[in-house]
Amino acid sequence: MSEMIELKVPDIGGHDGVDVIEVFIKPGDTVAVDDSLLTLETDKATMEVPADKAGVVREVRVAVGAKVSQGDVIALLEVTGAVAAPAAAQPAAAVQAEAAPAPALAAAPVAAQAPVAATGRVELRVPDIGGHAGVDVIEVAIAAGDTVALDDTLITLETDKATMDVPAVAAGRVLEVAVKVGDKVAQGDLIAVVEAVVAASAAQPAAQPAAPAAAPAPVAAVAPVAQVAAPVAAPAKAAAVDEAGFVKAHAGPSVRKLARELGVDLGRVPGSGRKGRITDEDVKAWVKAVLAAPAQAAAPAAASGVGLDLLPWPKVDFAKFGPIKTEPLSRIKKLSGANLARNWVMIPHVTQFDEADITEMEVFRKAMGDELKADGVKLTPLAFLVKAVVAALKKYPQFNASLDGDQLVLKEYYHVGFAADTPNGLVVPVVRDADRKSLIEIAQETSLLAKKARDGKLLPTDMQGGCFSISSLGGIGGTAFTPIINAPEVAILGVSKSEIKPKWDGAAFAPRLMLPLSLSYDHRVIDGAAAARFTSYLAQVLADIRRLML
Numbered sequence: 048m049s050e051m052i053e054l055k056v057p058d059i060g061g062h063d064g065v066d067v068i069e070v071f072i073k074p075g076d077t078v079a080v081d082d083s084l085l086t087l088e089t090d091k092a093t094m095e096v097p098a099d100k101a102g103v104v105r106e107v108r109v110a111v112g113a114k115v116s117q118g119d120v121i122a123l124l125e126v127t128g129a130v131a132a133p134a135a136a137q138p139a140a141a142v143q144a145e146a147a148p149a150p151a152l153a154a155a156p157v158a159a160q161a162p163v164a165a166t167g168r169v170e171l172r173v174p175d176i177g178g179h180a181g182v183d184v185i186e187v188a189i190a191a192g193d194t195v196a197l198d199d200t201l202i203t204l205e206t207d208k209a210t211m212d213v214p215a216v217a218a219g220r221v222l223e224v225a226v227k228v229g230d231k232v233a234q235g236d237l238i239a240v241v242e243a244v245v246a247a248s249a250a251q252p253a254a255q256p257a258a259p260a261a262a263p264a265p266v267a268a269v270a271p272v273a274q275v276a277a278p279v280a281a282p283a284k285a286a287a288v289d290e291a292g293f294v295k296a297h298a299g300p301s302v303r304k305l306a307r308e309l310g311v312d313l314g315r316v317p318g319s320g321r322k323g324r325i326t327d328e329d330v331k332a333w334v335k336a337v338l339a340a341p342a343q344a345a346a347p348a349a350a351s352g353v354g355l356d357l358l359p360w361p362k363v364d365f366a367k368f369g370p371i372k373t374e375p376l377s378r379i380k381k382l383s384g385a386n387l388a389r390n391w392v393m394i395p396h397v398t399q400f401d402e403a404d405i406t407e408m409e410v411f412r413k414a415m416g417d418e419l420k421a422d423g424v425k426l427t428p429l430a431f432l433v434k435a436v437v438a439a440l441k442k443y444p445q446f447n448a449s450l451d452g453d454q455l456v457l458k459e460y461y462h463v464g465f466a467a468d469t470p471n472g473l474v475v476p477v478v479r480d481a482d483r484k485s486l487i488e489i490a491q492e493t494s495l496l497a498k499k500a501r502d503g504k505l506l507p508t509d510m511q512g513g514c515f516s517i518s519s520l521g522g523i524g525g526t527a528f529t530p531i532i533n534a535p536e537v538a539i540l541g542v543s544k545s546e547i548k549p550k551w552d553g554a555a556f557a558p559r560l561m562l563p564l565s566l567s568y569d570h571r572v573i574d575g576a577a578a579a580r581f582t583s584y585l586a587q588v589l590a591d592i593r594r595l596m597l
Contacts, residue, residue: 081177102126169243219243298325379472399578403586430490449535464513467500541565
């Protein structure tokens with residue numbers, strides 16, 4: 048027999064109105080457990096939602112551009128298989144004796160496994176994980192001697208698409224744990240051995256059918272509510288991250304990434320999730336608690352020279368001075384604004400100004416542009432800038448780097464981002480492996496990415512992995528500006544409008560087309576002399592593009 052079930056949006060960290068940016072399924076598709084259904088994008092991360100059941104898709108209720116929250120229906124799935132088959136095989140007396148708890152057990156959302164009601168040694172094994180093999184174990188939540196209840200998390204697995212908790216299908220005391228962090232497992236591999244006991248719901252009399260229905264929900268699931276409500280004690284002084292404690296903290300990859308971005312020491316954050324698991328809401332609550340206690344934090348910060356100790360933002364009733372109207376910031380501006388504010392405050396910016404003589408480059412570009420127009424290719428100055436930047440990054444590799452604590456990560460690939468102007472604000476798509484592409488290929492790719500940006504169709508992957516950014520305002524105007532570094536990069540090139548200027552050639556003044564360059568760099572990594580050499584070399588390459596062939 049078959050039944051129709053609803054696939055719903057799982058717990059996504061308390062976010063509401065999350066954007067759907069990709070939908071991977073359509074009516075008639077067959078999906079397996081952990082197959083990706085759709086991709087969601089929050090203000091912090093992009094995540095794929097996997098299927099927790101296998102079957103045939105009969106109806107899809109979301110589309111790209113929709114906004115969803117936890118519990119929203121994604122699709123209707125036809126699942127084949129008799130759910131009550133195990134009960135049918137039991138003797139009539141046994142079926143009658145366990146008639147009351149049967150609905151509760153059938154309703155328990157255990158991935159492809161039914162809860163075990165038995166005594167003695169029970170082996171807990173990896174359930175059906177969608178056919179994946181060699182899946183990484185990233186967390187082990189149990190130890191020998193622990194007592195586990197039904198649905199308590201045993202281990203956390205991470206595939207290339209999702210992170211999943213493996214729940215216990217038997218309650219009892221853990222006798223042996225057969226896996227550790229870093230192991231790779233597949234369906235059927237042994238996780239642990241427990242001394243199992245009969246579930247409490249199995250002992251309920253048949254005269255009380257309502258009581259067992261609540262049994263599958265572990266008591267521990269109520270605990271986070273009380274814990275979240277309690278305010279987090281803010282530290283009196285910001286401390287360096289304890290890496291050992293950070294590694295041991297009970298949190299998933301997305302939470303660890305968020306903590307790294309915000310500079311939060313996970314070892315000090317209390318977890319409100321199951322078995323003390325730290326959620327992204329716990330991290331945000333910790334940050335809010337720190338920011339909410341400026342009085343305690345300001346004094347030590349000022350004494351040590353660390354911290355801004357800023358005055359509160361002024362609150363003004365602008366309407367009393369004249370007519371006003373308000374409009375909300377676009378989502379892009381809100382996201383980029385927060386990042387730019389952080390980057391400007393946290394990175395010691397210095398800007399190096401220079402000029403490049405692009406007279407010959409422009410003559411060549413326009414001549415080639417006429418030839419390529421028939422092929423639909425527009426050879427823009429940006430393509431030359433990207434190629435010249437790659438040449439400079441190869442000569443001065445400290446500009447193709449990122450800071451990671453006290454380590455400098457030197458990259459051996461060349462992904463160059465460029466600022467694209469859109470109706471909703473600036474975005475930075477990335478040209479990947481620019482060192483392996485010709486001028487024409489770069490011109491075509493930047494044109495395509497810019498169009499996707501204007502149409503609002505850029506994917507998160509189109510804006511990831513950049514090593515160095517270019518912000519070109521040449522088509523608008525200006526003589527120079529100070530671009531803000533796009534962390535975790537260490538430099539960004541600003542380009543203003545080119546202008547004909549008289550330049551002395553040794554015998555007379557000659558009209559030359561000069562391009563203003565503004566290089567902002569992270570002074571923790573790059574000093575002034577290196578910045579001057581970089582811009583000087585970049586200007587030489589732009590002045591004589593034959594250098595690109597060297």
